[in-house]
Amino acid sequence: MTTRRNTKQLEAIRSVIEEAGRPLSIEEIHATASGDVPSLGLRTVYRTIRRLQEDGVVANVSVPGAADRYEPAHIASKHHHHFHCLVCDRFFDVDGCPGGLSTMLPEGFKLESHELTLSGRCAACA
Amino acid sequence: MTTRRNTKQLEAIRSVIEEAGRPLSIEEIHATASGDVPSLGLRTVYRTIRRLQEDGVVANVSVPGAADRYEPAHIASKHHHHFHCLVCDRFFDVDGCPGGLSTMLPEGFKLESHELTLSGRCAACA
DNA sequence: GCATAAATGACAATATATTGCCAATGCCTA
DNA sequence: TAGGCATTGGCAATATATTGTCATTTATGC
Numbered sequence: 001m002t003t004r005r006n007t008k009q010l011e012a013i014r015s016v017i018e019e020a021g022r023p024l025s026i027e028e029i030h031a032t033a034s035g036d037v038p039s040l041g042l043r044t045v046y047r048t049i050r051r052l053q054e055d056g057v058v059a060n061v062s063v064p065g066a067a068d069r070y071e072p073a074h075i076a077s078k079h080h081h082h083f084h085c086l087v088c089d090r091f092f093d094v095d096g097c098p099g100g101l102s103t104m105l106p107e108g109f110k111l112e113s114h115e116l117t118l119s120g121r122c123a124a125c126a
Numbered sequence: 127m128t129t130r131r132n133t134k135q136l137e138a139i140r141s142v143i144e145e146a147g148r149p150l151s152i153e154e155i156h157a158t159a160s161g162d163v164p165s166l167g168l169r170t171v172y173r174t175i176r177r178l179q180e181d182g183v184v185a186n187v188s189v190p191g192a193a194d195r196y197e198p199a200h201i202a203s204k205h206h207h208h209f210h211c212l213v214c215d216r217f218f219d220v221d222g223c224p225g226g227l228s229t230m231l232p233e234g235f236k237l238e239s240h241e242l243t244l245s246g247r248c249a250a251c252a
Numbered sequence: 253g254c255a256t257a258a259a260t261g262a263c264a265a266t267a268t269a270t271t272g273c274c275a276a277t278g279c280c281t282a
Numbered sequence: 283t284a285g286g287c288a289t290t291g292g293c294a295a296t297a298t299a300t301t302g303t304c305a306t307t308t309a310t311g312c
Contacts, residue, residue: 005258005309041261064241065188083235098224101244105220108249109209115190116242118227123234131279131288167291
């Protein structure tokens with residue numbers, strides 16, 4: 001059986017995602033976690049993110065016109081949406097959701113999920 | 127001054143986008159327009175799409191988790207959203223729009239635009 | 253502490269999408 | 283109709299993101 005070891009790299013990456021309060025890109029994770037572990041390689045970030053996804057700890061967020069972001073699974077499991085700041089290029093979580101979306105669909109279409117991305121300027125950039 | 131020539135490749139690509147009734151990927155455009163112009167090269171599709179965008183004839187659509195799609199500019203200028211069929215991987219236009227989105231934003235955030243992608247099964251795949 | 257195997261990180265390699273290049277083609281004007 | 287030049291399309295080259303490899307490091311059970 002395979003054992004999962006608790007390295008400082010894993011912990012740095014996990015805590016960066018956990019404490020960000022917003023979905024992060026691979027590069028953001030790498031840059032931020034490098035503060036804790038300066039030697040951190042990008043290769044390790046990719047590998048660790050995948051493991052955290054497999055372990056159900058982290059979930060990926062697909063957004064339009066940008067690379068995937070990653071957020072804690074317990075955040076992802078609570079239905080929410082995202083805001084994309086066009087100035088600083090960061091993504092933020094947004095609570096709430098417009099309902100009644102299935103009425104927008106043509107006859108015969110079956111709605112399974114939806115993704116809403118708001119864009120503009122975040123508070124810091126406005 | 128540069129003159130714009132009216133080739134059968136340009137016309138095939140333009141009409142495919144115009145008549146599709148839904149946003150198409152580069153590959154879809156290439157595959158469909160090849161019906162009119164069998165020799166059509168992918169290189170020409172990329173070049174022609176860019177020209178059509180520069181000429182304001184075609185607009186691109188960014189969607190989450192998939193390559194950009196292209197639709198007629200006169201369609202894009204009418205606010206609408208998209209449906210992604212998870213079975214056949216096609217995108218469709220959807221009329222209507224949930225309003226009041228700015229109330230979802232935290233204090234200080236400025237909303238400029240939004241993009242909604244519904245996912246599920248299209249009528250043909252349901 | 254020690255042995256062992258998981259994890260790391262540097263680098264090369266790959267995958268994929270898009271573009272540069274250029275000889276050949278063919279649209280358009282005079 | 284002929285010539286000029288925009289356009290085409292094949293292929294190489296590039297850009298970018300991600301993964302394979304592997305020697306080295308290091309966490310963990312005994």
